[in-house]
Amino acid sequence: MNPLMERLGLRVPVIQAPMAGGPTTPELVAAVSQAGGLGSLGAAYLTPAQLREAGEGVRSRTARPFAVNLFVPEPPPPVTEAEVTAAVADLAPLYAELGLPPPTLPERVQEDFGAQVEAVLELRPAVFSFTFGRLGTAELASLHAAGILVMGTATGVEEARALAADGVDAVVAQGGAAGGHRGGWWHDERADTLALTRAVAQAISLPVIAAGGLMDAADVRAALNAGASLAQCGTAFLRAAEAGTSRPYRAALATAQPGQTTLTRAFSGRTARGLANRVTAEVRHPLPYPLQNALTRDLRTAAAKAGRAEFLSLWAGEGAHRGQEGSAAQLLAGLWPD
Ligand SMILES: Cc1cc2nc3c(=O)[nH]c(=O)nc-3n(C[C@H](O)[C@H](O)[C@H](O)COP(=O)(O)O)c2cc1C
Known part of the structure; x- marks a missing residue:
């Protein structure tokens, strides 16, 4: 148990990564949160109305904390x-x-980011996470005023320092093995996830979340030993029964x-x-x-x-061939059996 887990009331130090475009259904997010981890809704491609509906869908299934995630737009x-x-x-x-x-x-x-943030403020999830850039001062202040814990994504130490200086509450350190979009906007180191986690944990005094290629309990344990408070796993949940991953996508993952x-x-x-x-x-x-x-x-x-x-x-991340099928709760238990 570390301060971030305590603040969020987590029993398991694992975030099911936000995965925009379908995989992170309300069912998946709720199942992970209900099992003691932190489910995240990848809401970047949702309209504000869809975001509200998906968030309510999570809430109708669990009273436990969850995250909503957006892409910070560039012109x-x-x-x-x-x-x-x-x-x-x-x-x-x-x-x-x-x-x-x-x-x-x-x-x-692309969706109207300001309107999406408004929808997040109304929904008030425990956590708001973002990727692709930095938040504006006003956005960060309103999220904090609503009692929402804010996590930004860094792909290198300089980005982590910039996010810390902006005032986020925790930083996701995304290593080069990670599946999905590179979250960086400045210096993407594409480093080994554990090496990046160690470097970021030394560089800033905020909780660090390790992401990239973490596929089993030994990987999660290693990430925590490298200084992470939580591990963020995406690919490990893509074949969950509750995920919205399409049939041909699942088939490709099964033979990766x-x-x-x-x-x-x-x-x-x-x-x-x-x-x-x-x-x-x-x-x-x-x-x-x-x-x-x-x-x-x-x-x-x-x-x-x-x-x-x-x-x-x-x-999919570099660990795609190590992924498994199962319920979200089973997959979470595989990442943190204690
Ligand atoms: C299918 C897929 C979609 C993703 N979409 C998002 C997203 O919407 N927002 C985000 O912050 N990260 C997204 N990511 C990246 C994850 O947050 C995380 O960095 C990554 O999954 C970690 O690596 P892993 O897939 O090897 O576990 C996505 C990853 C995958 C595999």
């Missing part, structure tokens, strides 16, 4: 018409294979081999780790985030329906 970068044409040309043959016309950029490429993940910008324009497939191999001219994300959305939706894993973003 969409300017792109030339030639860049858009090249990105569409890369994707058009893949869309055609699913019987769809080439994609076009929608008007709206060591070394099969890759870092790619092909799906969203932002570097992320997932299982290599045709999109990671064939898309050569992605637009910057969030434009590429908008451009590939219909492809991913259609591919999930058609069971075509070669067109899906199969986000």
Whole structure:
């Protein structure tokens, strides 16, 4: 038991990582929290109304604390018409294979972050976590005023120092093995998770949460020994019965081999780790985030329906081949058997 666990009332020092895009259903989040860990709702792609509904869905299943997570936006970068044409040309043959016309950029490429934060303030989860950047002073102050514990994501020591200086309550140290998007905005060290955890724990005087490639009880124990207060595990929960992971995604995870993940910008324009497939191999001219994300959305939706894993973003950490099936409570017990 450490001060962060005590403050949150956790029995298990494990956060089920927020995973935007479907996996972190209210059922999964609630099951992890109910079993003594901290479930997190990946709400980045949800409208404020969907965020409220998902949060209420967690609350209707458990009275225990949970987290809500958002992506801090950057202004969409300017792109030339030639860049858009090249990105569409890369994707058009893949869309055609699913019987769809080439994609076009929608008007709206990301949710209204301010409105999402408002929804979080109304919902008042125990924890708000964020990635991709830093919060504004006013946002941080209103979250604190609502009694919400705030966690930011750092991919290197300098980012961790910046978040600490901003006034967050805890820092997630995301090592290079982590599945999903790289959370950094400044100096992504892509370091070994335990080495990064040690370095961040020495550099700041806040609780540190280790993330990246932590797949079993020995990994979680090692993260705590390296100075972490909690371990944040994403890939380990992707095949949970309660997760919203699509059928073809689950099938790809079930046969994942060591070394099969890759870092790619092909799906969203932002570097992320997932299982290599045709999109990671064939898309050569992605637009910057969030434009590429908008451009590939219909492809991913259609591919999930058609069971075509070669067109899906199969986000997963380097430990993907060590993942297991089971209920969320069973998977949590595998990460912390005590
Ligand atoms: C499918 C997937 C989606 C993710 N989505 C988010 C997200 O929405 N917000 C976030 O802060 N981190 C996200 N992450 C990163 C996790 O917070 C965490 O850093 C990562 O899962 C740790 O590595 P592991 O997958 O090897 O356990 C995601 C990871 C995965 C695998």
